[in-house]
Amino acid sequence: MQPLPLGLDPPGYWIVLSVAALLTPLVFYFSWRNWRRARIIEDAPTARVRSAHQGYLELEGRGQLMAGEPVIAPLTNHACLWYRYKIERKETYHTKHGSQTRWVTEREEVSDNLFHLVDETGKCIVDPDGAEISTDEKVVWYGDSSWPQTSPLQGGGSLLSSDRYRYTEWLVLPGQPLYVIGQFKTIAPAQLYKTSDISRDLIREWKKDQAQLLERFDVNKDGQIDTDEWQLVRKSARLHAQAEFRERAKQPEIHIIAKPEDDKHPFILSIHPQHQLTRRFRRHAYLYLAGFFVAGSVVAWLLQFQV
Numbered sequence: 001m002q003p004l005p006l007g008l009d010p011p012g013y014w015i016v017l018s019v020a021a022l023l024t025p026l027v028f029y030f031s032w033r034n035w036r037r038a039r040i041i042e043d044a045p046t047a048r049v050r051s052a053h054q055g056y057l058e059l060e061g062r063g064q065l066m067a068g069e070p071v072i073a074p075l076t077n078h079a080c081l082w083y084r085y086k087i088e089r090k091e092t093y094h095t096k097h098g099s100q101t102r103w104v105t106e107r108e109e110v111s112d113n114l115f116h117l118v119d120e121t122g123k124c125i126v127d128p129d130g131a132e133i134s135t136d137e138k139v140v141w142y143g144d145s146s147w148p149q150t151s152p153l154q155g156g157g158s159l160l161s162s163d164r165y166r167y168t169e170w171l172v173l174p175g176q177p178l179y180v181i182g183q184f185k186t187i188a189p190a191q192l193y194k195t196s197d198i199s200r201d202l203i204r205e206w207k208k209d210q211a212q213l214l215e216r217f218d219v220n221k222d223g224q225i226d227t228d229e230w231q232l233v234r235k236s237a238r239l240h241a242q243a244e245f246r247e248r249a250k251q252p253e254i255h256i257i258a259k260p261e262d263d264k265h266p267f268i269l270s271i272h273p274q275h276q277l278t279r280r281f282r283r284h285a286y287l288y289l290a291g292f293f294v295a296g297s298v299v300a301w302l303l304q305f306q307v
Helices: 010-043 195-208 210-217 227-249 274-302
Strands: 055-064 082-095 098-110 115-119 122-126 132-134 137-143 165-172 177-187 254-258 268-270
Touching: 010 274, 055 122, 122 177, 195 210, 195 227, 210 227
Parallel strands: 122 254, 132 268
Antiparallel strands: 055 115, 055 177, 082 098, 082 165, 115 122, 137 165, 177 254, 177 268
16 A cells, blocks of 8 residues: 555545545636626626616616615714624634634624615616625724724724624725626506505505594494495595506606526626726636646545555
């Protein structure tokens, strides 16, 4: 039997061989995945919001908050369009080589708030749920509690420390350039409603105020709404619903870009322009391809030895 390489014993040899054999197809997959994303971005049509066709496409513009409550990042308390945060705790464990430390994730969260992408022709709602998000807005700091008491953006926090907790937050900020590739859909507001639904909701609201309901529809003044009077209630609600439906139909169309229903098309949101994204994906593809050849060579080399 040939001596094993690198001073390995038989169990160690099989462990190294197994790891290399598992890594070979895995890194090849990631090489292909990154290369494919670069090609998809290059081939996808860049549309304008107002004239965009329905389906898979890419948009470029700037991020804008929607009306209503602002989106506030939980750790830094910074106004943003999107956030992701992670809180990790330092854990010490012992091995035969001595004490080691590692970071264990205790809590993490990803924002799913909607926001607008605005270009020179109009605005589109972005639903970031399920997106691969690329941003350089990242803050890391340390502390002694499971929830940060302050942050570098608030003039506090320790960037270089051996404290027990590490806090990391990624942000997409209002006004930043945005590139999005995903499934684009235009919805007329009237499509979101039916007169029957509006009528039902109106009747439900009227029932909450029985005194007002009796005053309006108790024709014979017997203190209750009988069968004939309920017909009057329904007819009145239907007329109100039809009028409200016509008003809603006048509202402008709503444009939405979101994750495609199939997994063949990636949903990517980035603050970087598309040429930077394609360059990054190609660079990663080459690195993973190099890893594929290295792992494959290790497997071929180890198989020369008989155990």
